[in-house]
Structures are given as structure tokens and as C-alpha cells.
Amino acid sequence: MFTGIVEELGEVTAVENLGDASRFRLRGPVVTDGAKHGDSIAVNGVCLTVVETADGEFTADVMAETLKRSSLGALAAGSRVNLERPTAVGDRLGGHIVQGHVDGTGEILARTPSEHWEIVKVSLPPQLARYVVEKGSITVDGVSLTVVDAGADHFTISLIPTTLALTTLGIKQPGDPVNLEVDVIAKYVERLLGADGAERAK
Incomplete structure (x- = not known):
């Protein structure tokens, strides 16, 4: 769960076309601090799963369904993106309940x-x-x-x-x-x- 309070204005550093999906590499030193494989990070409101992290960047795979239903398919290297880590239990709910599931x-x-x-x-x-x-x-x-x-x-x-x-x-x-x-x-x-x-x- 997220709250819609953006933690960091990140940047897409690379997009790899995988045919029926895309692999994004994104720069976000704040949200990658302590992040590991399998963690979630919201990118422009879309909940994505971290594949790997290195040097303040992380990669995430985006399937065709997500590309079709969201604006992530329009992103390219150099695009700026809103980044947010999930809310931890006990944190303040600064915004409102956000699932990271784009409607x-x-x-x-x-x-x-x-x-x-x-x-x-x-x-x-x-x-x-x-x-x-x-x-x-x-x-x-x-x-x-x-x-x-x-x-x-x-x-x-x-x-x-x-x-x-x-x-x-x-x-x-x-x-x-x-x-x-x-x-x-x-x-x-x-x-x-x-x-x-x-x-x-x-």
C-alpha cells in the first residue's frame, strides 16, 4: 500500500524491449536505499517489483498488460518519474490509501x-x-x-x-x-x- 506522497523525482535511465514486456532501469537513490529484490516501488503510481538494485538505480519488469493500461509505455530514457516506497506499518498516512493499481x-x-x-x-x-x-x-x-x-x-x-x-x-x-x-x-x-x-x- 502507498499513500500518494511522492518521495523522489526519479529518472528512467534505460528501457529494454522484451517483446511481450519491457525492462525499465530507473534512477532513484532515495527509494533504492535498502531496497532489495522483490520489494515494491510505485513508479508514476504503478506498483512495480524490484528485480535488482545498484548504485542508486533499480530495474523492474513491466508486462504488456501494464504498458497497455498505464502511461508507462510512453516513457523513454530521460523521462522523469514519481517514486514512492510502500507505507510501513505504523507510518503516518499522509495522503490517502493508494494501491498502485492504475484504473x-x-x-x-x-x-x-x-x-x-x-x-x-x-x-x-x-x-x-x-x-x-x-x-x-x-x-x-x-x-x-x-x-x-x-x-x-x-x-x-x-x-x-x-x-x-x-x-x-x-x-x-x-x-x-x-x-x-x-x-x-x-x-x-x-x-x-x-x-x-x-x-x-x-
């Missing part, structure tokens, strides 16, 4: 800067719209954020200077893809209410 991808539609923050508009796949509510939580490229406005096909988020400086959301431009993970609690509530309604209809 879909959106696209940066617009950026509106102001003196101290930016409003960013992001497209929203129709199948995810019902889970996104005003002042609710959403994960964008692994960053836990609060929804400002929620529409049928888009939502907006407000980015403070820290988020702009320390995550990829400070450099993403209109047209760039982003990974989206909706609040898992909303999905469980929907499933439970659906099962309850079906049972009552019998």
Missing part, C-alpha cells in the same frame, strides 16, 4: 497558473467518472490529490508549489498522459451497495 489514464487538458499555485484540468475516462467527486481523493501519476471540480469527462486539481517542484506534475504539459487511480473505498462501497440492492430485489 485508467487521463490527459492534461489545460494549466492555469496563478501567483502561488496552478489549476490543472485532466480528462477523465467515462467509466471512472462516478468515482470522482468534488473534494474527494484521486491519485494522478502517483500523487495523492484533492479534486477541486468534477465533471462528466474531466476534473481539476490545484497544485501547490511543493507539488509543482517535486513531482512530474510540475512539468507535464497539455497532451501529456497521466495515470489515474480512483479512491478504492468508493469502488468497495459501489460493490457492496450493488450486492445489497440485488439481494433485496429477490
Whole structure:
């Protein structure tokens, strides 16, 4: 489990095409400190398994399904990425419950800067719209954020200077893809209410 509080702005140093998968090498001295084979690290909100570590870098295999359902397939050497290690038992839950299981991808539609923050508009796949509510939580490229406005096909988020400086959301431009993970609690509530309604209809 993650919290959506990015620990480090890392970098892709190499991408190897394996046919039905890709092997990524990523630089992240903070998240690789103490990491070992089999550990998990979230990369732009996608939970990946560490294959090996060396000199502040780690490698991870990304299967075709993940490449298809996330924006990781658009990454290349030199791409910047948000990195986060899993939450340890007893740690503060600084963001919200994030699984690292991407529900879909959106696209940066617009950026509106102001003196101290930016409003960013992001497209929203129709199948995810019902889970996104005003002042609710959403994960964008692994960053836990609060929804400002929620529409049928888009939502907006407000980015403070820290988020702009320390995550990829400070450099993403209109047209760039982003990974989206909706609040898992909303999905469980929907499933439970659906099962309850079906049972009552019998």
C-alpha cells in the first residue's frame, strides 16, 4: 500500500524491449536505499517489483498488460518519474490509501497558473467518472490529490508549489498522459451497495 506522497523525482535511465514486456532501469537513490529484490516501488503510481538494485538505480519488469493500461509505455530514457516506497506499518498516512493499481489514464487538458499555485484540468475516462467527486481523493501519476471540480469527462486539481517542484506534475504539459487511480473505498462501497440492492430485489 502507498499513500500518494511522492518521495523522489526519479529518472528512467534505460528501457529494454522484451517483446511481450519491457525492462525499465530507473534512477532513484532515495527509494533504492535498502531496497532489495522483490520489494515494491510505485513508479508514476504503478506498483512495480524490484528485480535488482545498484548504485542508486533499480530495474523492474513491466508486462504488456501494464504498458497497455498505464502511461508507462510512453516513457523513454530521460523521462522523469514519481517514486514512492510502500507505507510501513505504523507510518503516518499522509495522503490517502493508494494501491498502485492504475484504473485508467487521463490527459492534461489545460494549466492555469496563478501567483502561488496552478489549476490543472485532466480528462477523465467515462467509466471512472462516478468515482470522482468534488473534494474527494484521486491519485494522478502517483500523487495523492484533492479534486477541486468534477465533471462528466474531466476534473481539476490545484497544485501547490511543493507539488509543482517535486513531482512530474510540475512539468507535464497539455497532451501529456497521466495515470489515474480512483479512491478504492468508493469502488468497495459501489460493490457492496450493488450486492445489497440485488439481494433485496429477490
